Structure formats: C-alpha cells, structure tokens
Amino acid sequence: MTGMIYIGDEVLERRLPALTAGQKNFVLTDSNVYALYPEFFGKYFADTEIFVLPAGEEYKNFQSLYEILSAITKAGLHRTSRLFAVGGGVVGDIGGLAAALYMRGISCVQIPTTLLAQVDSSVGGKTAVDLGGVKNVVGAFYQPREVLIAPMFLKTLPAREIKCGLGEIVKYAALSGEIFDILETRDGALTDLRFLMTLIEACVRHKARVVEADEKETGERKSLNVGHTTGHAIELSSGLSHGECVLYGTWLETKAAIGAGICERDYGERLLRILKRALLEAPASPFDFSKLADCLDKAKSDKKNTDDGKIKTAVAKAKNEWTSFALPFDEYVTAIVKASEGL
Ligand SMILES: NC(=O)c1ccc[n+]([C@@H]2O[C@H](COP(=O)([O-])OP(=O)(O)OC[C@H]3O[C@@H](n4cnc5c(N)ncnc54)[C@H](O)[C@@H]3O)[C@@H](O)[C@H]2O)c1
Numbered sequence: 001m002t003g004m005i006y007i008g009d010e011v012l013e014r015r016l017p018a019l020t021a022g023q024k025n026f027v028l029t030d031s032n033v034y035a036l037y038p039e040f041f042g043k044y045f046a047d048t049e050i051f052v053l054p055a056g057e058e059y060k061n062f063q064s065l066y067e068i069l070s071a072i073t074k075a076g077l078h079r080t081s082r083l084f085a086v087g088g089g090v091v092g093d094i095g096g097l098a099a100a101l102y103m104r105g106i107s108c109v110q111i112p113t114t115l116l117a118q119v120d121s122s123v124g125g126k127t128a129v130d131l132g133g134v135k136n137v138v139g140a141f142y143q144p145r146e147v148l149i150a151p152m153f154l155k156t157l158p159a160r161e162i163k164c165g166l167g168e169i170v171k172y173a174a175l176s177g178e179i180f181d182i183l184e185t186r187d188g189a190l191t192d193l194r195f196l197m198t199l200i201e202a203c204v205r206h207k208a209r210v211v212e213a214d215e216k217e218t219g220e221r222k223s224l225n226v227g228h229t230t231g232h233a234i235e236l237s238s239g240l241s242h243g244e245c246v247l248y249g250t251w252l253e254t255k256a257a258i259g260a261g262i263c264e265r266d267y268g269e270r271l272l273r274i275l276k277r278a279l280l281e282a283p284a285s286p287f288d289f290s291k292l293a294d295c296l297d298k299a300k301s302d303k304k305n306t307d308d309g310k311i312k313t314a315v316a317k318a319k320n321e322w323t324s325f326a327l328p329f330d331e332y333v334t335a336i337v338k339a340s341e342g343l
C-alpha cells in the first residue's frame with residue numbers, strides 16, 4: 001500500500017534509469033534544491049520538463065497547484081507518465097496532490113531531500129495544500145509508487161532544517177520504544193546529522209507499518225499526530241517551521257498528558273528529558289509564550305482535532321503505547337499554558 005521504499009544513496013542509480021525510461025515525465029522541485037543539485041537533474045532528468053517552485057511553505061497553495069497542473073497539461077503528460085517530486089515536504093505534498101489530480105492519478109515518485117521528508121512526509125501518501133490560513137486543508141490520500149531516500153541530499157541541509165527533522169524524529173520517540181531507547185541512550189548531540197541519518201530507516205519502518213494498518217487515518221494512524229495539534233497552532237501563529245513547532249507541541253502535550261494522569265509519569269518524564277535535550281540543542285526560533293493562549297485558538301481550525309467542541313490530541317501513554325486525549329477547548333488551553341511554565 002505505501003509503495004516501495006528504498007533507502008541508500010545507490011537507489012538513485014539503481015531505480016531512476018528504469019523509472020524514467022519509456023514515457024514522458026515531469027519533475028517538481030523547489031528553487032533551493034534545483035540550484036544545489038544541477039548534476040543530479042542533468043544526469044537523470046536532462047530531457048524532462050522541470051517545474052521549479054519558489055522555496056517555502058507559503059507556496060504550498062492553490063495557485064502553485066494550478067500552475068503545476070497547467071504546466072503538466074501543457075507538457076502533454078499521459079496516464080502512464082510519472083511525476084517526480086524532488087524536495088522537502090512542501091514539494092512532496094503539493095507534487096503528490098498534483099499527481100493524484102492529473103488525469104485522476106498518475107504515478108508519483110517521491111525523492112525527499114530534507115531530513116523531515118526522509119523520516120516522515122515522503123512516506124504514507126498524505127498530499128495537500130494550505131488554504132485560507134488552514135494547513136493541509138485541501139488534499140488527498142495518494143500513495144507514491146516509489147519513495148527513493150538518498151541521505152546524500154542531506155549534506156547541504158542548513159542547521160535549522162536538521163532541527164526540523166529532529167522534531168519529527170522525537171515524535172517517533174513518543175511512539176516507538178525502539179527510537180525512544182536510541183535517543184535516550186545517545187551520548188552525543190541529538191542534532192548530529194550522521195547520527196540522525198541512522199534513524200531514517202527505523203522512522204520510515206514505523207510509519208510504513210502504521211500506514212499499512214490504517215491508511216485513511218480512522219484509527220492507529222492518528223498516533224502520528226502526536227505533538228501536531230498544538231504544533232500546528234503554534235506554526236500558524238508564529239511563522240516558526242513545522243518541525244520546530246512539532247518539538248514544542250510534543251513537549252507541551254506530553255506534559256499536559258502527564259498532568260492529567262493520561263501518560264504514565266515515569267515514562268513521560270523520561271520522554272520529556274529527551275524532548276528537553278532536543279529543544280536545548282535545537283533551540284527553535286524565539287517564541288513568545290505569553291501569546292500561547294491566543295495562538296491556541298488556531299487548534300480549532302485543524303480539521304483532525306475538533307470533535308464535539310473538544311480539542312483532540314494523540315499522546316504517548318507508556319512505552320510503545322499511545323492514546324487520544326480530548327479536552328473542551330478552555331480546558332485544553334489551560335492545560336497547555338500550564339505545561340509551558342517549564343519551558
Ligand atoms: N505528508 C505528510 O505526511 C507530511 C508530514 C510531515 C510534514 N509535512 C509537510 O511538510 C512540510 C515541511 O517539510 P520540510 O521541512 O521538508 O519543508 P520544505 O519543503 O519547505 O523544505 C525546507 C527548506 O529546505 C530546503 N531544502 C530542501 N532540500 C534541501 C537540501 N537537500 N539542501 C538544502 N536545502 C534544502 C527547501 O528549499 C526549503 O527552503 C510542511 O508543509 C508539512 O505540512 C507533510
């Protein structure tokens with residue numbers, strides 16, 4: 001269901017010649033990746049139409065989707081054509097959606113180039129654009145045919161983007177005992193890229209297993225939203241990056257869950273120690289916590305978390321166990337603001 005996932009720098013040479021042969025294709029990338037990897041594009045996509053989206057979340061919108069679909073139509077792609085999404089989560093999300101829509105679905109190959117995209121967003125088939133200030137509100141479940149994860153792309157990643165990937169990795173620590181143990185016993189820096197690369201496989205394996213069990217997010221896949229209800233609210237109000245906000249969100253929601261007796265205290269405090277280390281090493285851009293209560297209002301707009309007027313989050317309960325945690329909006333705000341006191 002998740003499509004084939006290949007990890008390792010050699011997968012580009014192993015898979016791309018076969019995947020690009022025999023039909024018209026289309027590449028979506030962003031301006032940073034295109035400028036950084038001329039040899040890669042020249043080698044595998046010399047004769048292919050390449051659409052270069054300006055870099056940044058603000059371009060993950062309807063206008064870009066319209067322009068991409070117009071370019072695909074103009075290039076005359078067929079049902080058998082493929083779209084290659086080469087970039088971070090923004091390119092992956094919008095490229096996947098364009099592939100889902102063109103001729104009711106053409107083959108999509110994800111080639112993630114950020115740590116966040118390699119450990120998380122390229123796998124699982126969630127595609128989307130933002131609209132009207134609401135993140136990911138228009139989208140589709142559309143599985144890529146293949147995901148080619150080449151860690152060599154990460155060498156050019158700015159430090160801030162490494163921290164963003166760490167945000168999603170720490171989310172996996174809240175769900176997978178295996179990743180929790182690796183992070184808890186780690187002596188060196190959690191932001192060390194060579195160390196983080198060794199976690200790609202475990203994160204992808206965890207995500208693929210969850211998606212196989214629950215592709216359309218009616219049950220277990222909801223666990224992958226750990227830290228995201230609060231994280232998205234902070235992201236929309238602050239302009240901080242997704243991964244940074246997930247780090248804050250996971251901290252705040254875990255602390256609130258411990259306070260409410262939902263998360264086992266001993267385990268929860270160990271998880272908070274990992275999160276604290278990640279936050280200290282990867283200080284997210286300054287966020288004014290005095291504005292936290294106001295920005296949590298955005299949690300109401302997130303389609304996944306509102307249920308009977310309650311705000312819903314997924315939280316770690318114990319090692320390898322999660323649960324959903326729903327609170328009336330006012331109580332949610334009180335719990336999260338109280339949790340922020342330790343930051
Ligand atoms: N579909 C999913 O399941 C899922 C999961 C998590 C996040 N997301 C989405 O992913 C997006 C965030 O992804 P992201 O953090 O990758 O953001 P991004 O795509 O904006 O990439 C971050 C920055 O890194 C640059 N970049 C990309 N590859 C690079 C490289 N190899 N070297 C140097 N710079 C590079 C980009 O140009 C951009 O400036 C959000 O829109 C979020 O909603 C989706």
Ligand SMILES: [Zn+2]
Pocket residue numbers: 168228242246
């Ligand atoms: Zn995320």
